[in-house]
Amino acid sequence: MKKWSQLLRALPFLAPNLAGFLVFTLGAVVVSFYLSLTEWDLLTPPRFVGLANYASLLGWHRAETGWEPLDPEFWQACYNTLFMMLGIPPTMLGSFLLACALNQKLAGERIFRLVFFLPSIVAGVAVMLLWKWMFNADYGLINRALWTIFGVQGPTWLTSVAWAKPALMLMGFWTAVGGFNMMLYLAALQNVPKELYEAAEIDGAGRWSVLWHITWPMVTPTTFFILTMSIIGGFQSGFDAAYVMTGGGPARSTTTISYFIYNHAYELLNMGYAAAAAWVLFAVVFVFTLLNWRNARGRMQ
Amino acid sequence: MPKAPLPLVLVSLLLGLSSLLAPGCLRQEGGRQVVLRFASAEPNLEQIRVTRALVAEFERQNPDIRVEAEFGIAPRKILVQTAARVGPDIFLWWFDLQPLVNKGVAGDLAPLAAEAGFDWSVFHPYLVDYYRRGDAIHAFPVQLKTYALVYNRDLFDAAGEPYPDGTWTWDRYREVARRLTIKPARGPALQFGNGPFAQFRDYVVRAHGGDWFHRENGRYAPDTPENRRAVSLILALLRESSPRPEDIESFGGGSFSQAFLTGKVAMQIAPAWMMSIFTQSRGNWDVAPAPRPVEGPARVVFDDAGLVLNARTAHPEAAFKFLRFYAEASAMRDFAAGRNGLAARRDANEPFLSPTVPGLARYLDAAEAADTPIKPVLLDGDYNHLSTIVNNEFERLFPLGEIDEDEFFRRLERRLNTPASPIQRR
Structure with a gap:
């Protein structure tokens, strides 16, 4: 009875947020699932097509030259997304090492922290346009530096199928390495009990041993959190940078799943198909997160 | 928690209500218009x-x-x-x-x-x-x-080439474009014979009497002689004498018209709307009729x-x-x-x-x-969706070079007739 009265009293306070969640989040999610079962071009009423969108996205058929996906662009977008996610481990490692460095008692440590954090608070489009010029094949800063310092003719970065993805990953590394991941690691490092380090010092452990046997295990929960969030973000990312810097090209080599969804929804007005792709993306993220969770739970214990 | 005085609450309510009603009043005021x-x-x-x-x-x-x-x-x-x-x-x-x-x-x-x-x-x-x-x-x-051939007189004069005129075929265009291209062994190219524009590929196909969406017996059949001739020409021009996207980005800021105006492009098929930009410039350029196909009737796009x-x-x-x-x-x-x-x-x-x-x-x-028309009327197909398929398959041909022309037409036919999503199939 008391619980009910508490709930009744809490309800008016919760209602605005709850209403917003039901209408703008849960409602949109449910509607998007329904739309994924339809063919809808915005202008005419949706037509129910069952699982046809999913079949087209995920289906394969036998062609003269062998088995081929029904929609090769979707699979290419999946490949591009996974490829770009290869940037997650180096970024995490970079953030961890940077946090270790900034955790030392240095003169001006606050300034260093600010400087490394700056890229993640600068407006994204501004950063992307800056990098776009830096990547310019003929006049960009990077190729000029490669030529002047090493005598190497740099690649055509953003207009090369082979280099466009690494270029975006490089920019992503620069933006993310000193960002929130570094701050999380920094917070985690400051929570590692000093006694452990003192004990290690008495035992004669070297720096590498301390790092590997004390620091790294003690920040595992943070690593797990960052990894989970990075994987979720990685699957959903890639749109803004590709939109501004490459338009998803060259030859769709930077079209990620989120860009694919955007193209179908707003360029081709293929809403049902875009919704189906979004649900496939959700399923993939869900499975990965679940696996990651199970794997990490054991390790953390 | 301190109580808000009643007059303040009433004034706030009144303001809120008036803000809701105001747009309606304004609309009513301008109702005659x-x-x-x-x-x-x-x-x-x-x-x-x-x-x-x-x-x-x-x-x-x-x-x-x-x-x-x-x-x-x-x-x-x-x-x-x-x-x-x-x-x-x-x-x-x-x-x-x-x-x-x-x-x-x-x-x-x-x-x-x-x-x-x-x-x-x-x-x-x-x-x-x-x-x-x-x-x-x-x-x-x-x-x-409409479309015409815009050319840079200075680059023609420097190379001792006669200006283009109404007698030009696409073969002649290709030859001259090749001669007017200067690419050093390393570093950025200095000059290009042919400047592409966004619809260059579609333009050349249509000017040759071709159509990506040609149909026979109710099926798309893009492998026609006209389309073949156009694709071969496009590939030759793109490979031999055209700036790469990064070149356009470097010296034209990503704009095809600006790229021409830098004086590094000798010739460009330019749609009439580009004249709003070209006529503002001081470049020494002029306009000639667009070239004609070597075979088949000339189409004016x-x-x-x-x-x-x-x-x-x-x-x-x-x-x-x-x-x-x-x-x-x-x-x-x-x-x-x-x-x-x-x-x-x-x-x-x-x-x-x-x-x-x-x-x-x-x-x-x-x-x-x-x-x-550069965009053919497709009564029962969606031009945007089908064009996406053409673009994607053409990219395999150029710049990726994953397939040859035969394979391009085979794949294009297959994909136009079996597009992926239900909305594309409609």
Whole structure:
């Protein structure tokens, strides 16, 4: 009875947020699932097509030259997304090492922290346009530096199928390495009990041993959190940078799943198909997160 | 928690209520005036200025109608607004019209025109036919884009090459383009014979009498001799004498017209709308007729932009009044003076020719002979979806080089006939 009265009293306070969640989040999610079962071009009423969108996205058929996906662009977008996610481990490692460095008692440590954090608070489009010029094949800063310092003719970065993805990953590394991941690691490092380090010092452990046997295990929960969030973000990312810097090209080599969804929804007005792709993306993220969770739970214990 | 004084609460409520009611009061106040919303994707500043002046003049002549004009609106925004029933009453459209017809967005202008006694013959007839579906006419011709060959006289003089003229075939064009290309062993190229533009591939195919969406027995059959000839030529030009995307980015800021104006591009097939940019420059350039195919009949390609009357407008008569005003000779002459393409009205293009760059008249010659729209009308296919398939497959051919021309046509045929999603299959 008391619980009910508490709930009744809490309800008016919760209602605005709850209403917003039901209408703008849960409602949109449910509607998007329904739309994924339809063919809808915005202008005419949706037509129910069952699982046809999913079949087209995920289906394969036998062609003269062998088995081929029904929609090769979707699979290419999946490949591009996974490829770009290869940037997650180096970024995490970079953030961890940077946090270790900034955790030392240095003169001006606050300034260093600010400087490394700056890229993640600068407006994204501004950063992307800056990098776009830096990547310019003929006049960009990077190729000029490669030529002047090493005598190497740099690649055509953003207009090369082979280099466009690494270029975006490089920019992503620069933006993310000193960002929130570094701050999380920094917070985690400051929570590692000093006694452990003192004990290690008495035992004669070297720096590498301390790092590997004390620091790294003690920040595992943070690593797990960052990894989970990075994987979720990685699957959903890639749109803004590709939109501004490459338009998803060259030859769709930077079209990620989120860009694919955007193209179908707003360029081709293929809403049902875009919704189906979004649900496939959700399923993939869900499975990965679940696996990651199970794997990490054991390790953390 | 301290209690708010009652007068303060009442004043707040009153303010809240009045803010809700105010827009309604304003609407009522202006109730005598019809408000038309006009949207255009046009980003060209000169053209925006010209259109704003037209709108102001229309409002002066029709004080009962106010036109709210928006420019630089993405076409998908127009469609999304229309879907949400807050779309513009009239909009300028240079994309594929057929989906708007199929989805009941592009209203039929024929009955309104008949009622007003409007004479369609003031326009180039093929433009009106392009918008005609049976007895209905779904857009109002405004802008005509023909194509001609723009060339840099300085680069021709330096190489001792004679200027292009009306006798040129595409083979000759390719040869000269190759000779005018200067690529050092390393580092950026210094000069390019051929400057592409966004629709270059489609233009060459259509100019050869080709059609990516050619059909036989109800199936897409793109592997035609015309398409083959066009694809071979496109590949040769792209490989031998054209700037790469990074070159265009480097010296043209990503703009094909700016790339030509830097003086590094010797020749470029340029649509008429580029003259709004070229005529502002001091470059030593001129215009020649576009080359002809070596084999088969020469096609004269055109592109369009028309004003669409939103079928969901609440003010069709007022909107048609605006369209009709747009078609008057004086308004169309103002349009032609902006050189953002030719005016759709045949008798309004003298301002396009001045100040005099002698070759500008080639665009008018092309307008008289035009017979092939760059975007073919696909009554039962979606041009945008199918074009995406063509683009994706062509990229495998160039620049990826994953497939050869035979495989390109095989794959293209297969994918056009078995597109992925249900909406593409429709």
